[in-house]
Every structure is written in structure tokens, then in C-alpha cells.
Amino acid sequence: MPELPPFEHTSHDTIASTCANVRASFLSHKTRPVEFRLVQLRKLYWGLKDNSDLIVEACKKDLGKPTFETYLAEVGWCMNDIIFMTKHLHAWAKDEKAEYMKLMNTLFAPKIRKDPLGAVLIIGAFNFPIQLSIGPLIGAIAAGCTAVLKPSEGSPNAAAVMQKIITEYLDPSCYTVVQGAIPETTALLDQKWDKIFYTGSANVGTIIAKKAAETLTPVTLELGGRNPAFVTKQADARLAARRLLWAKIHNAGQVCVSQNFTLIDKEILPAVIEEMKKALQEFFPQSPHKSPDYARIVNQRQFLRLKKMLDETSGKIVIGGTMDEGDLFIEPTVVVVEHMDDSLIRDESFGPLLPLLPVTDLDEAIRIANEVHDTPLGVYAFGSQKEMEKVISQTRSGGATLNDGFFHASLPTMPFGGVGTSGDGSYRGKASFDVFTHRRSIAQTPKWAEFALAIRYPPFTGTNKQQQWAKMNDMTPDFDREGRATGWVAWAMGFFGKKSIAALVVAIGIRLYLQRRAKL
Structure with missing residues (x-):
């Protein structure tokens, strides 16, 4: 078993000077060359690779996280993201030609330069301590920013390992770590930043946004939400059961983007419950408590919060319910509830609790979901293709996955982020570069x-x-006062019809092809 480095709070006396040094490094233009950024990203890759055993052990100590889950969503995820970033960074960082409204605009060579925002503060979260801290840092490095990382004190072992990696592998004048809890975070927020990137709860996000507003500092907030899932009577019961259950056993449900409640058609409810029982037995033949593949709740405070939610529910427990406070274990627990004001739905559970609310049809389910004032981080739909498209077109969310639980959030090439109460801004892949970049318009x-x-x-x-x-x-409009398109194409479409125009284009194409063949 590898020996983990100790977690030590950063001295308050050093925070101001640390931030000043990082800002001075940015103003020295050290991070602007793309080659410098690439070297730092490559070194970070090897830092993660060389310390992967320490990361696995740290996540096990902090969250009881299984080795495979740590590989899947922490180490492997970040290493792949680095490689993807290094392959595309030169192209993303290049100046971009601006579009011309009029030909004369070309005289001024308009272009968009990708400028780094500056010195940034990244505040990580405890549930995916590596991914949700190193992930944003990858974007900051790629964009040419300097950064201070404040990992979550809720996962102290992972925080200490990250400090070891960043100290030993990256340029210490540009990237550093501050350890601590609320006092240290407060001291960091008292400094002036060019960007703050926060992942965590909406309550703390509100505090950070207010503090940042005092100095007009831009903020990216990655928060949670009361994410709904929809299961219609046309859904595949086995598929829905396995995939929704997986979304709640991964990291013991401590996933901000997993479903908080499921609106399920009454007709398919019994079948889904039976399939969940079968799936749970398949996933954990000896029970989740005895399995090395099931995580634990991060600390006693979170355990007691989840226990209180389950104690106060008026719903019926149909699967699970077993707990062990000494081991911070909560079994995956499925509960059929009667209303949206149930304790399991009223707030985000952030644990392995699966409330199912029966509905008469999809229209009722969509109406109920839209009456929740929070805008969710994710939406999940199971049913026919037409029904799933209806869910997407009639709801709002940061992202969505059809026929699965939060798969969209596992793709590092797609922007990930919330909207409204679930966050502001997005990252992952190119979006990680963009979120720390200012698109600077330049004309000459x-x-x-x-x-x-x-x-x-x-x-x-x-x-x-x-x-x-x-x-x-001045440009000439191609529409009339009624908002209808004008011009010869619009006239031809209206006079002859779309099908006639299409047939004419095909006929002309065939004739030109035959003429060319005849010449050959």
C-alpha cells in the first residue's frame, strides 16, 4: 500500500503572496507561448500516471471509491483529456479570421485572438476530487492562464496527492495549491482574480458569485440540481432499470448529474422495480455492503443528512434501506413516493436514493418536472424515440442523455455545464480551453x-x-415586412414548390453528368 502524503492547511500569512506570485508570473508572459503550455500539460499527464496508485489509494480512503471507478472517472478521464487537449491546442490557439459583412471590411484584416484570461482560482469538489479539480486546471493551462487550485477539504487525501503532483511536475511560479477549508477559501476570495471556477453546491456558489461581483470577476459555476428522469410505458423496463440503477450506485450516488427522482408511468412501474431487484443482485451477488465495488458516503455529516431524508419520507421502500453509520454505508434504496414534496425529492439527495413517482402519462410527467423552479443539470428519458424527443423539446437542462443515466457528462469532447440554478458556463474538451480564454477582436x-x-x-x-x-x-434585406423571405430562390420555391425545384436540380445534374461522359 503506497504511503499517502499528509494534508496540511496552508498558512493564512502566505495566501496573499502566493496569489501575487501567480499573477506576476502571468504578467511576465511566461505562459503565453503554446509550447510552454504543451510542456506543462505533458508533465501533468506523467504526474497523474506516475502517481496513479496514490490517487487510487487516496480516493479509497476518502470515499471508499472502487479502483475501477477511480480509473474510469478520475485518473483515466483526466489523462485522456490531456492527450485530447495537446492534439488540438495549436489549432484552437490560432488567430481566427472574422466573417465579413461587406467586402470593404477585408481592408481592416479583422481577426479574433485567443487571449488567456489571466490568473485564475479553481475550487474543486469532494465527490470526484481529481476530475473536478484537475479537469478545470487542464483548461486553464491550455488557455495560457496561471492558476491556484483549492481542492476540497472533504477529500483530504486526494487533495494532498494533487498538491504533490502539481508541486513536483508543474512550474511552481505558475501553478500552485492552497489547502484548507472555509477560512482559507475566504482568504482566497479576498484576492483579485481574472476568473473563478467553482464546482460544488448552489448555496456556496451563491456566496462565491456575490463575492466575485464586488470586483466584477467572471465566474464559472458547476453546480448540482434536482435532475429528473422519465420512464414511459413504451420504455424497455430492463434497460431503464439497469441504467438508472447504475447512475445511482456509481460513487454511491454522489454524482451531481445523476437523477434526483424518476417520473415513471404507472403501467411499467412494477416491471421496472422487479428489473432493479434483478440488476442489484447481478451487480452485487453478496450484497453492496460486502462488495469492494461499492463506494461509501464521504463523511458522517453527509451520511446523517441522507439518513434524515430517508427517515422522513412518506413513500414506500421497495428495495434496500440498510445503513451502517460506522462504515458510512447506505445501500442503494428504491422508494415509491406519492408527491413532489416528499423529503427524497424536495432537495438534491446526492446519494444512492432512488425515489420513483408514478404518473399517468408523459404529459403529466413533463408538467411536473417543469413546475420545479430549479433548472436541472441533466435530464434523462427512456421510451420511444418520439417520446424521448418530446422530453428534450419540452424541458430545460444543462445537458441530457436518452436511454441512459448522465452519459453525456462522461464524454470529454462535449461541453458540460449547467444553466440557471444548476450553473453558469461549461467546460470539457475545447470548452475547457474556451472557458479560460478571452476572444479578443482585433482590426488594423x-x-x-x-x-x-x-x-x-x-x-x-x-x-x-x-x-x-x-x-x-448598408446591406439589403432578403425579407419583406411580413417577415417572409424574398429573392429569386424564395420566389421559385413559392411558385413551383420545393419538390419541383428539387426535381429540376436533380435533372440538371444528371444532364451535366451525361454531357461530361459523352465528351470523355
């Missing part, structure tokens, strides 16, 4: 263009300069 006016620009100088009164400018600059 050549000296020789002065003769053309003389039109913009006074005097204007008594001249026709406005008419001349309109001829040079």
Missing part, C-alpha cells in the same frame, strides 16, 4: 486606406457623405 486600419475613410470625417452637413456611406456599407 492600413495607412493607404485614408482616402476611403475620409468620408467619416466632418463636416457632414451639406454633404452627401451619409448616402455615400450607405452605398458602401
